Amino acid sequence: MFTLKGKGLVILTGLSIGALAVILTLAGNPANMGICIACFLRDIAGGVGLHRAAPVQYVRPEIIGIVFGAFVAALASRSFRAMGGSNALTRFVLAFIGMIGFLVFLGCPLRMLLRMSAGDLNAWIALPGFAIGIAVGIWFINRGFSLGRATRQNEAHGLVFPFIMGVLLVLLLINSTVFHFSTEGPGAMRAPLLPALGASLVVGALAQRARFCLVGPIRDMIMFRDPYLLFGMVSLFGAALIGNLIVGNINVGLTGQPVAHTEALWNFLGMALAGLCFTLVAGCPLRQLVSAAEGNTDSAVTILGVLVGAAFAHNFGLAASPAGVPPNGQIAVVAGFAVVLAIGFALSTVKVFANKGRVNESA
Amino acid sequence: MPDVNVCGLVCPEPVLLVKRAIDAREKGTVTVLGDSEAARENIKRLATGKGWSVQIEAQGEQWLLTLTK
Numbered sequence: 001m002f003t004l005k006g007k008g009l010v011i012l013t014g015l016s017i018g019a020l021a022v023i024l025t026l027a028g029n030p031a032n033m034g035i036c037i038a039c040f041l042r043d044i045a046g047g048v049g050l051h052r053a054a055p056v057q058y059v060r061p062e063i064i065g066i067v068f069g070a071f072v073a074a075l076a077s078r079s080f081r082a083m084g085g086s087n088a089l090t091r092f093v094l095a096f097i098g099m100i101g102f103l104v105f106l107g108c109p110l111r112m113l114l115r116m117s118a119g120d121l122n123a124w125i126a127l128p129g130f131a132i133g134i135a136v137g138i139w140f141i142n143r144g145f146s147l148g149r150a151t152r153q154n155e156a157h158g159l160v161f162p163f164i165m166g167v168l169l170v171l172l173l174i175n176s177t178v179f180h181f182s183t184e185g186p187g188a189m190r191a192p193l194l195p196a197l198g199a200s201l202v203v204g205a206l207a208q209r210a211r212f213c214l215v216g217p218i219r220d221m222i223m224f225r226d227p228y229l230l231f232g233m234v235s236l237f238g239a240a241l242i243g244n245l246i247v248g249n250i251n252v253g254l255t256g257q258p259v260a261h262t263e264a265l266w267n268f269l270g271m272a273l274a275g276l277c278f279t280l281v282a283g284c285p286l287r288q289l290v291s292a293a294e295g296n297t298d299s300a301v302t303i304l305g306v307l308v309g310a311a312f313a314h315n316f317g318l319a320a321s322p323a324g325v326p327p328n329g330q331i332a333v334v335a336g337f338a339v340v341l342a343i344g345f346a347l348s349t350v351k352v353f354a355n356k357g358r359v360n361e362s363a
Numbered sequence: 364m365p366d367v368n369v370c371g372l373v374c375p376e377p378v379l380l381v382k383r384a385i386d387a388r389e390k391g392t393v394t395v396l397g398d399s400e401a402a403r404e405n406i407k408r409l410a411t412g413k414g415w416s417v418q419i420e421a422q423g424e425q426w427l428l429t430l431t432k
Contacts, residue, residue, distance in 0.1 A: 079400045081424065083371065141375060149371030152398075152424070211401045216374065223375055224382065224409060282373040291373075 007231050013206040014232035018239025020199045021114050024062070026247060027191035031258030032115045034191075035062055035203065037285035038099060038108035039259075041303065042310035042319075043187050044168075047179045050311035053319070055185020059172050061193050062200040063289065067165045069204025070293035077209065082158030084297030086150040090343065091281050091298055095288070095305030096312070097336040098277025101133075103310065103319035104270030104329050106260055108285050109214035112271065113233065115260065117240035119252035122260050122267050129268035133275025134218045137344075141223075145280065145348035150298055158295025161303070169197075186259055204290060213287035215278045259322065266325040266333065273336050280344065365396035365427060369406075377402035378409050385415060385430060395428040403428065 021034030033039055039056075046057030074080035102108050105126050107115060112130065115123035137145075171178055172193070182188040190196070206212070210232060217230040244250050254262050261267070278284050281302050283291065288306075291299035313319040318329040325333075367384050369377035377397060384393050393415075397403055403426055407417050410430045418429040 077400075081398070083398075086371065086373075138375075141379065146372075146376060150373070151371055211404070219375060220378075220405075224378060226378075226405070226408060226412070228405075228408060282375070296373075 007228065009206070010210040010212060010228060010232040011235045013203075013210040013212045014235025014237075015239040016206055017110070017203050017212075018113075018117070018236040018241075019243055020203060021110075022240055022243030022247060022249070024191045024196060024199060025249070027195060028189055029191045029196075030186040030189040031249070032118050032120060033107070033111055033186065033259060034114060035200070036107050036111035036114070037063070037066075037289060038102040038306065038310075039106075039111060039186070041099075041285065041306050042103065042314070043182075045307045045310040046187060046314070047181065049180050050307065051314035053314040054187075055182050056187045056314070057180040057182045058187045058190060059168055059176070059179050059181075061169070061172060061197040062203075064165045064169045064172070065197040065200025066204035066207070066286070066289050067162055067293045068169075069201035069206075070208035070290040071162045071204075072201075073205040073208040074294040079208075080158065080295050082153040082155045082295040082297065083150040084153050084157060086298045087147045088298050088301035090147060090347075091302045092305035092308075094277045094281050094340065094343065095302045096309035097340055098274040098281075099306045099309030100313050100318055100329070100332050100336055101270045101272070101274030101277065102285075103313045104325050104333055105267050105274070106320050108274075109271075110236070110284070110286060113214070113237045114240050115257070117237050118244045118257075119250045120257040120260055121252065121254045122257060122262055122264070125264045126267040126271040129270070129272040130275040131218050133272035133277075134215060134279045135222055136272075137276045137279025138219060138222055140280065140344040140348050143348045145344055147281070147298075147347070150296065153297065155295070157297050160297070161292045161300035204293065207286060207290050208294065211287075212290070214284040215275065216283065216287070218275075219279055261320050261322055261324045263320075263324050266320065266330065269333050270320075270325075273333055273340070276337075276340055276344075280340070365394040367393065367395045369395060369397040369399075369402055370425065371398065372402065373399070374401055374405060378405045381406050381430075382409060385410065385413060385432075390432045393430045395430065396422075396425060397428070398425045
Protein backbone atom coordinates (compact mmCIF):
# COMPACT_ATOMS: atom_id res chain seq x y z
CA MET A 1 0.00 0.00 0.00
CA PHE A 2 2.22 2.73 -1.30
CA THR A 3 -0.39 5.45 -0.87
CA LEU A 4 -0.23 5.43 2.91
CA LYS A 5 3.15 6.91 3.51
CA GLY A 6 4.81 10.00 4.83
CA LYS A 7 4.48 11.38 8.31
CA GLY A 8 0.75 12.09 8.25
CA LEU A 9 -0.17 8.55 9.14
CA VAL A 10 2.24 8.15 12.04
CA ILE A 11 1.11 11.52 13.44
CA LEU A 12 -2.55 10.50 13.07
CA THR A 13 -1.77 7.22 14.83
CA GLY A 14 -0.05 8.96 17.74
CA LEU A 15 -2.87 11.48 18.08
CA SER A 16 -5.50 8.73 17.97
CA ILE A 17 -3.81 6.57 20.59
CA GLY A 18 -3.27 9.53 22.91
CA ALA A 19 -6.88 10.71 22.56
CA LEU A 20 -8.39 7.22 22.86
CA ALA A 21 -6.30 6.53 25.97
CA VAL A 22 -7.76 9.60 27.69
CA ILE A 23 -11.27 8.62 26.58
CA LEU A 24 -10.86 5.00 27.75
CA THR A 25 -9.83 6.27 31.18
CA LEU A 26 -12.96 8.43 31.28
CA ALA A 27 -14.92 5.34 30.27
CA GLY A 28 -13.58 3.38 33.22
CA ASN A 29 -9.99 2.23 32.67
CA PRO A 30 -7.49 3.01 35.48
CA ALA A 31 -6.00 6.49 35.70
CA ASN A 32 -3.19 7.23 33.24
CA MET A 33 -3.77 3.68 31.98
CA GLY A 34 -6.30 4.17 29.21
CA ILE A 35 -4.09 1.92 27.13
CA CYS A 36 -0.98 0.24 28.54
CA ILE A 37 0.25 -2.84 26.75
CA ALA A 38 2.38 -4.08 29.65
CA CYS A 39 -0.32 -3.47 32.27
CA PHE A 40 -3.02 -5.06 30.13
CA LEU A 41 -0.93 -8.14 29.35
CA ARG A 42 -0.23 -8.35 33.09
CA ASP A 43 -4.00 -8.23 33.69
CA ILE A 44 -4.53 -10.96 31.10
CA ALA A 45 -1.86 -13.10 32.79
CA GLY A 46 -3.89 -12.71 35.98
CA GLY A 47 -7.19 -13.20 34.17
CA VAL A 48 -6.15 -16.62 32.93
CA GLY A 49 -4.77 -17.52 36.36
CA LEU A 50 -1.03 -17.35 35.65
CA HIS A 51 -0.67 -15.16 38.72
CA ARG A 52 -2.82 -14.62 41.79
CA ALA A 53 -2.46 -10.89 42.34
CA ALA A 54 -6.16 -10.24 42.92
CA PRO A 55 -6.19 -6.51 42.03
CA VAL A 56 -4.75 -6.99 38.52
CA GLN A 57 -6.80 -9.69 36.85
CA TYR A 58 -8.92 -9.08 33.75
CA VAL A 59 -8.91 -10.20 30.14
CA ARG A 60 -8.43 -6.77 28.58
CA PRO A 61 -10.34 -6.47 25.31
CA GLU A 62 -7.95 -3.70 24.23
CA ILE A 63 -5.17 -6.25 23.63
CA ILE A 64 -7.48 -8.46 21.58
CA GLY A 65 -8.75 -5.45 19.63
CA ILE A 66 -5.26 -4.21 18.79
CA VAL A 67 -4.33 -7.65 17.47
CA PHE A 68 -7.48 -7.94 15.36
CA GLY A 69 -7.18 -4.39 14.06
CA ALA A 70 -3.59 -5.01 13.01
CA PHE A 71 -4.47 -8.44 11.60
CA VAL A 72 -7.22 -7.04 9.37
CA ALA A 73 -5.03 -4.10 8.29
CA ALA A 74 -2.20 -6.50 7.44
CA LEU A 75 -4.52 -8.72 5.40
CA ALA A 76 -6.09 -5.74 3.62
CA SER A 77 -2.70 -4.27 2.73
CA ARG A 78 -1.25 -7.67 1.77
CA SER A 79 1.45 -7.33 4.41
CA PHE A 80 0.35 -10.37 6.42
CA ARG A 81 3.18 -12.89 6.20
CA ALA A 82 3.99 -15.84 8.41
CA MET A 83 7.61 -15.43 9.45
CA GLY A 84 9.59 -16.93 12.29
CA GLY A 85 12.55 -18.92 13.46
CA SER A 86 14.71 -16.06 14.66
CA ASN A 87 15.71 -17.40 18.06
CA ALA A 88 12.32 -17.23 19.70
CA LEU A 89 13.52 -18.57 23.06
CA THR A 90 16.08 -15.78 23.47
CA ARG A 91 13.35 -13.28 22.58
CA PHE A 92 11.13 -14.89 25.21
CA VAL A 93 13.83 -14.43 27.87
CA LEU A 94 14.51 -10.81 26.87
CA ALA A 95 10.78 -10.01 26.95
CA PHE A 96 10.41 -11.78 30.30
CA ILE A 97 13.19 -9.68 31.82
CA GLY A 98 12.04 -6.48 30.12
CA MET A 99 8.56 -7.03 31.56
CA ILE A 100 10.01 -7.14 35.06
CA GLY A 101 11.52 -3.72 34.29
CA PHE A 102 8.13 -2.42 33.17
CA LEU A 103 6.43 -3.73 36.30
CA VAL A 104 9.10 -2.17 38.53
CA PHE A 105 8.32 1.16 36.85
CA LEU A 106 4.60 0.34 36.50
CA GLY A 107 3.97 0.76 32.79
CA CYS A 108 5.22 0.28 29.26
CA PRO A 109 6.48 3.26 27.21
CA LEU A 110 2.89 3.99 26.19
CA ARG A 111 1.83 4.39 29.79
CA MET A 112 5.04 6.29 30.52
CA LEU A 113 3.91 8.89 27.97
CA LEU A 114 0.38 8.94 29.43
CA ARG A 115 1.80 9.43 32.92
CA MET A 116 4.13 12.17 31.67
CA SER A 117 1.20 13.92 29.98
CA ALA A 118 -0.73 13.95 33.26
CA GLY A 119 2.15 15.56 35.17
CA ASP A 120 3.51 12.43 36.85
CA LEU A 121 7.13 13.48 37.33
CA ASN A 122 8.13 9.90 38.22
CA ALA A 123 7.56 9.07 34.56
CA TRP A 124 9.72 12.02 33.52
CA ILE A 125 12.49 10.46 35.63
CA ALA A 126 11.93 7.11 33.91
CA LEU A 127 12.21 8.61 30.39
CA PRO A 128 15.99 9.20 30.47
CA GLY A 129 16.40 5.72 31.94
CA PHE A 130 14.43 4.31 29.03
CA ALA A 131 16.56 6.28 26.54
CA ILE A 132 19.80 5.11 28.14
CA GLY A 133 18.59 1.50 28.03
CA ILE A 134 17.88 1.93 24.32
CA ALA A 135 21.31 3.50 23.80
CA VAL A 136 22.97 0.48 25.42
CA GLY A 137 20.93 -1.79 23.14
CA ILE A 138 22.13 0.22 20.13
CA TRP A 139 25.72 -0.16 21.32
CA PHE A 140 25.25 -3.94 21.15
CA ILE A 141 23.54 -3.75 17.74
CA ASN A 142 26.34 -1.60 16.34
CA ARG A 143 28.92 -4.10 17.48
CA GLY A 144 27.07 -6.89 15.73
CA PHE A 145 24.29 -8.06 18.04
CA SER A 146 21.69 -9.97 16.09
CA LEU A 147 18.99 -12.49 16.84
CA GLY A 148 19.31 -13.78 13.29
CA ARG A 149 17.05 -14.01 10.29
CA ALA A 150 13.47 -15.13 10.38
CA THR A 151 12.36 -17.36 7.54
CA ARG A 152 9.12 -17.64 5.65
CA GLN A 153 6.69 -20.09 7.21
CA ASN A 154 3.48 -21.76 6.19
CA GLU A 155 0.75 -19.13 6.49
CA ALA A 156 -1.08 -21.26 9.06
CA HIS A 157 1.63 -20.58 11.66
CA GLY A 158 0.95 -16.88 11.40
CA LEU A 159 -2.71 -17.43 12.17
CA VAL A 160 -2.04 -19.14 15.51
CA PHE A 161 -1.60 -15.94 17.53
CA PRO A 162 -4.70 -14.15 16.17
CA PHE A 163 -6.58 -17.43 16.76
CA ILE A 164 -5.53 -17.50 20.43
CA MET A 165 -6.82 -13.93 20.76
CA GLY A 166 -10.04 -15.06 19.08
CA VAL A 167 -10.51 -17.80 21.66
CA LEU A 168 -10.01 -15.27 24.47
CA LEU A 169 -12.57 -12.95 22.85
CA VAL A 170 -15.18 -15.69 22.40
CA LEU A 171 -14.82 -16.75 26.04
CA LEU A 172 -14.92 -13.13 27.15
CA LEU A 173 -18.18 -12.60 25.24
CA ILE A 174 -20.01 -15.83 26.03
CA ASN A 175 -18.69 -17.06 29.37
CA SER A 176 -16.27 -14.73 31.10
CA THR A 177 -16.76 -16.53 34.43
CA VAL A 178 -14.04 -19.00 33.38
CA PHE A 179 -11.55 -16.18 33.99
CA HIS A 180 -10.35 -14.56 37.19
CA PHE A 181 -11.59 -10.98 37.33
CA SER A 182 -10.55 -8.44 39.95
CA THR A 183 -13.31 -7.12 42.16
CA GLU A 184 -11.20 -4.17 43.32
CA GLY A 185 -8.02 -2.39 42.25
CA PRO A 186 -6.87 -1.49 38.73
CA GLY A 187 -8.13 -4.80 37.31
CA ALA A 188 -11.66 -3.89 38.38
CA MET A 189 -11.51 -0.56 36.55
CA ARG A 190 -12.71 -1.30 33.04
CA ALA A 191 -14.03 0.60 30.08
CA PRO A 192 -17.14 -1.15 28.67
CA LEU A 193 -16.10 -4.14 26.60
CA LEU A 194 -17.44 -3.27 23.15
CA PRO A 195 -16.33 0.39 23.04
CA ALA A 196 -12.90 -0.68 24.35
CA LEU A 197 -12.72 -3.34 21.66
CA GLY A 198 -13.81 -0.90 18.97
CA ALA A 199 -11.31 1.79 19.98
CA SER A 200 -8.48 -0.69 20.08
CA LEU A 201 -9.35 -2.09 16.64
CA VAL A 202 -8.65 1.42 15.33
CA VAL A 203 -5.42 1.60 17.34
CA GLY A 204 -4.23 -1.75 15.98
CA ALA A 205 -5.07 -0.94 12.38
CA LEU A 206 -3.40 2.48 12.50
CA ALA A 207 -0.36 1.14 14.35
CA GLN A 208 0.05 -1.57 11.70
CA ARG A 209 -0.13 0.84 8.78
CA ALA A 210 2.14 3.42 10.44
CA ARG A 211 4.59 0.79 11.85
CA PHE A 212 4.09 2.60 15.16
CA CYS A 213 6.57 1.84 17.90
CA LEU A 214 7.75 3.51 21.09
CA VAL A 215 11.26 2.07 21.23
CA GLY A 216 11.87 2.96 17.58
CA PRO A 217 11.58 6.76 17.96
CA ILE A 218 14.55 7.04 20.32
CA ARG A 219 16.46 4.23 18.62
CA ASP A 220 16.10 5.66 15.11
CA MET A 221 17.02 9.17 16.25
CA ILE A 222 20.21 7.91 17.89
CA MET A 223 21.19 5.46 15.14
CA PHE A 224 20.09 7.25 11.98
CA ARG A 225 18.86 10.72 12.96
CA ASP A 226 15.53 9.51 11.53
CA PRO A 227 12.61 11.35 13.17
CA TYR A 228 9.76 9.41 11.46
CA LEU A 229 8.62 7.45 14.50
CA LEU A 230 9.41 10.33 16.84
CA PHE A 231 6.59 12.29 15.20
CA GLY A 232 4.24 9.54 16.37
CA MET A 233 5.60 9.50 19.90
CA VAL A 234 5.36 13.29 20.27
CA SER A 235 1.85 13.29 18.76
CA LEU A 236 0.73 10.67 21.26
CA PHE A 237 2.09 12.76 24.12
CA GLY A 238 0.53 15.93 22.69
CA ALA A 239 -2.92 14.42 22.24
CA ALA A 240 -2.84 12.92 25.74
CA LEU A 241 -1.68 16.25 27.20
CA ILE A 242 -4.49 18.16 25.50
CA GLY A 243 -6.98 15.48 26.46
CA ASN A 244 -5.85 15.57 30.08
CA LEU A 245 -6.07 19.38 30.10
CA ILE A 246 -9.64 19.17 28.79
CA VAL A 247 -10.79 16.59 31.33
CA GLY A 248 -8.79 18.17 34.17
CA ASN A 249 -6.51 15.20 34.77
CA ILE A 250 -3.30 17.16 35.34
CA ASN A 251 -1.48 16.86 38.63
CA VAL A 252 2.15 17.92 38.41
CA GLY A 253 4.30 16.30 41.07
CA LEU A 254 5.97 13.18 42.34
CA THR A 255 3.52 12.14 45.02
CA GLY A 256 -0.13 11.19 44.87
CA GLN A 257 0.16 9.85 41.31
CA PRO A 258 -2.20 7.03 40.32
CA VAL A 259 -0.75 3.52 40.11
CA ALA A 260 2.80 4.85 40.57
CA HIS A 261 5.53 4.96 43.19
CA THR A 262 8.12 7.61 43.98
CA GLU A 263 11.34 5.55 44.11
CA ALA A 264 13.28 7.50 41.47
CA LEU A 265 16.21 5.09 41.21
CA TRP A 266 13.92 2.13 40.46
CA ASN A 267 11.70 4.06 38.07
CA PHE A 268 14.87 4.97 36.19
CA LEU A 269 16.49 1.52 36.32
CA GLY A 270 13.26 -0.36 35.59
CA MET A 271 12.72 1.53 32.36
CA ALA A 272 16.43 1.32 31.50
CA LEU A 273 16.27 -2.47 31.76
CA ALA A 274 13.08 -2.58 29.70
CA GLY A 275 14.49 -0.17 27.10
CA LEU A 276 17.54 -2.39 26.68
CA CYS A 277 15.53 -5.61 26.40
CA PHE A 278 12.97 -4.28 23.96
CA THR A 279 15.66 -2.68 21.79
CA LEU A 280 17.29 -6.09 21.48
CA VAL A 281 13.97 -7.72 20.49
CA ALA A 282 13.38 -4.80 18.08
CA GLY A 283 10.28 -3.00 19.26
CA CYS A 284 8.07 -2.02 22.16
CA PRO A 285 5.25 -4.30 23.37
CA LEU A 286 2.71 -2.53 21.13
CA ARG A 287 4.94 -3.10 18.11
CA GLN A 288 5.38 -6.75 19.13
CA LEU A 289 1.60 -7.22 19.35
CA VAL A 290 1.12 -5.70 15.90
CA SER A 291 3.99 -7.68 14.44
CA ALA A 292 2.55 -10.89 15.91
CA ALA A 293 -0.78 -10.01 14.28
CA GLU A 294 1.05 -9.59 10.96
CA GLY A 295 2.14 -13.22 11.17
CA ASN A 296 5.50 -12.88 12.92
CA THR A 297 5.66 -15.86 15.25
CA ASP A 298 8.87 -14.59 16.90
CA SER A 299 6.91 -11.55 18.05
CA ALA A 300 4.12 -13.84 19.26
CA VAL A 301 6.63 -15.71 21.42
CA THR A 302 7.91 -12.33 22.64
CA ILE A 303 4.37 -11.54 23.82
CA LEU A 304 4.26 -14.90 25.60
CA GLY A 305 7.52 -13.89 27.31
CA VAL A 306 5.82 -10.69 28.48
CA LEU A 307 2.84 -12.68 29.82
CA VAL A 308 5.00 -15.18 31.68
CA GLY A 309 7.28 -12.38 32.91
CA ALA A 310 4.20 -10.68 34.36
CA ALA A 311 3.16 -13.92 36.04
CA PHE A 312 6.58 -14.43 37.64
CA ALA A 313 6.79 -10.76 38.62
CA HIS A 314 3.60 -11.12 40.67
CA ASN A 315 4.12 -14.70 41.88
CA PHE A 316 7.60 -13.90 43.21
CA GLY A 317 6.92 -10.43 44.57
CA LEU A 318 9.01 -8.55 42.00
CA ALA A 319 6.39 -6.08 40.74
CA ALA A 320 6.15 -2.62 42.26
CA SER A 321 3.00 -1.23 43.82
CA PRO A 322 2.16 2.33 44.88
CA ALA A 323 3.97 1.40 48.13
CA GLY A 324 7.24 1.02 46.21
CA VAL A 325 9.53 -1.62 44.76
CA PRO A 326 9.88 -4.73 46.95
CA PRO A 327 13.44 -6.01 47.67
CA ASN A 328 12.91 -9.00 45.37
CA GLY A 329 12.05 -6.60 42.56
CA GLN A 330 15.24 -4.63 43.14
CA ILE A 331 17.31 -7.83 43.07
CA ALA A 332 15.49 -8.96 39.92
CA VAL A 333 16.33 -5.70 38.12
CA VAL A 334 20.03 -6.02 38.97
CA ALA A 335 20.06 -9.72 38.04
CA GLY A 336 18.10 -8.88 34.89
CA PHE A 337 20.79 -6.43 33.79
CA ALA A 338 23.46 -9.10 34.37
CA VAL A 339 21.60 -11.64 32.23
CA VAL A 340 20.75 -9.22 29.42
CA LEU A 341 24.29 -7.84 29.27
CA ALA A 342 25.56 -11.43 29.08
CA ILE A 343 23.13 -12.13 26.22
CA GLY A 344 24.20 -8.90 24.52
CA PHE A 345 27.90 -9.75 24.67
CA ALA A 346 27.38 -13.40 23.80
CA LEU A 347 25.43 -12.60 20.66
CA SER A 348 27.54 -9.69 19.48
CA THR A 349 30.96 -11.30 19.74
CA VAL A 350 29.78 -13.74 17.07
CA LYS A 351 30.60 -11.89 13.88
CA VAL A 352 27.24 -11.69 12.21
CA PHE A 353 28.40 -8.87 9.99
CA ALA A 354 31.39 -10.72 8.58
CA ASN A 355 34.10 -8.63 6.97
CA LYS A 356 33.07 -5.19 8.06
CA GLY A 357 32.82 -2.85 5.11
CA ARG A 358 32.11 -5.60 2.65
CA VAL A 359 28.85 -4.77 1.00
CA ASN A 360 27.82 -8.20 -0.04
CA GLU A 361 26.53 -9.93 3.04
CA SER A 362 25.59 -13.56 2.75
CA ALA A 363 23.04 -15.15 4.98
CA MET B 364 22.59 -11.52 -6.38
CA PRO B 365 21.72 -8.36 -4.44
CA ASP B 366 24.46 -6.38 -2.72
CA VAL B 367 22.59 -6.45 0.59
CA ASN B 368 20.08 -9.09 1.63
CA VAL B 369 17.80 -8.02 4.48
CA CYS B 370 15.22 -10.79 4.15
CA GLY B 371 13.95 -11.98 7.51
CA LEU B 372 15.66 -9.21 9.46
CA VAL B 373 13.76 -6.75 11.62
CA CYS B 374 14.50 -3.12 12.35
CA PRO B 375 17.01 -1.66 12.84
CA GLU B 376 19.25 -4.28 11.22
CA PRO B 377 18.08 -3.76 7.60
CA VAL B 378 18.65 -0.02 7.78
CA LEU B 379 21.99 -0.50 9.52
CA LEU B 380 23.23 -2.93 6.85
CA VAL B 381 22.16 -0.64 4.02
CA LYS B 382 23.64 2.39 5.75
CA ARG B 383 26.99 0.61 6.05
CA ALA B 384 26.78 -0.42 2.41
CA ILE B 385 26.02 3.02 0.99
CA ASP B 386 28.49 4.71 3.32
CA ALA B 387 31.16 2.29 2.05
CA ARG B 388 30.27 2.86 -1.63
CA GLU B 389 29.70 6.62 -1.43
CA LYS B 390 28.32 6.55 -4.99
CA GLY B 391 27.29 4.06 -7.64
CA THR B 392 24.56 1.45 -7.36
CA VAL B 393 23.55 -0.70 -4.41
CA THR B 394 20.82 -3.31 -4.69
CA VAL B 395 18.86 -4.44 -1.63
CA LEU B 396 16.61 -7.48 -1.43
CA GLY B 397 14.10 -7.66 1.40
CA ASP B 398 10.68 -8.85 2.42
CA SER B 399 9.24 -6.55 5.06
CA GLU B 400 7.23 -3.44 4.38
CA ALA B 401 8.71 -1.66 7.40
CA ALA B 402 12.28 -2.31 6.25
CA ARG B 403 11.45 -1.15 2.71
CA GLU B 404 10.01 2.16 3.90
CA ASN B 405 12.81 2.75 6.41
CA ILE B 406 15.52 2.00 3.83
CA LYS B 407 13.81 4.28 1.30
CA ARG B 408 13.78 7.09 3.84
CA LEU B 409 17.43 6.57 4.77
CA ALA B 410 18.60 6.40 1.16
CA THR B 411 16.66 9.41 -0.11
CA GLY B 412 17.81 11.34 2.96
CA LYS B 413 21.39 10.65 1.94
CA GLY B 414 20.77 11.74 -1.64
CA TRP B 415 20.38 8.32 -3.26
CA SER B 416 17.56 7.72 -5.72
CA VAL B 417 15.43 4.68 -5.02
CA GLN B 418 13.80 2.35 -7.50
CA ILE B 419 11.41 -0.34 -6.25
CA GLU B 420 10.75 -3.60 -8.01
CA ALA B 421 8.35 -6.19 -6.63
CA GLN B 422 9.63 -9.76 -6.82
CA GLY B 423 6.77 -11.93 -5.66
CA GLU B 424 6.58 -11.46 -1.90
CA GLN B 425 9.96 -9.77 -1.88
CA TRP B 426 11.13 -6.45 -3.20
CA LEU B 427 14.33 -5.28 -4.75
CA LEU B 428 15.47 -1.73 -4.16
CA THR B 429 18.01 -0.23 -6.51
CA LEU B 430 19.76 2.69 -4.88
CA THR B 431 21.69 4.95 -7.22
CA LYS B 432 23.86 8.03 -6.67
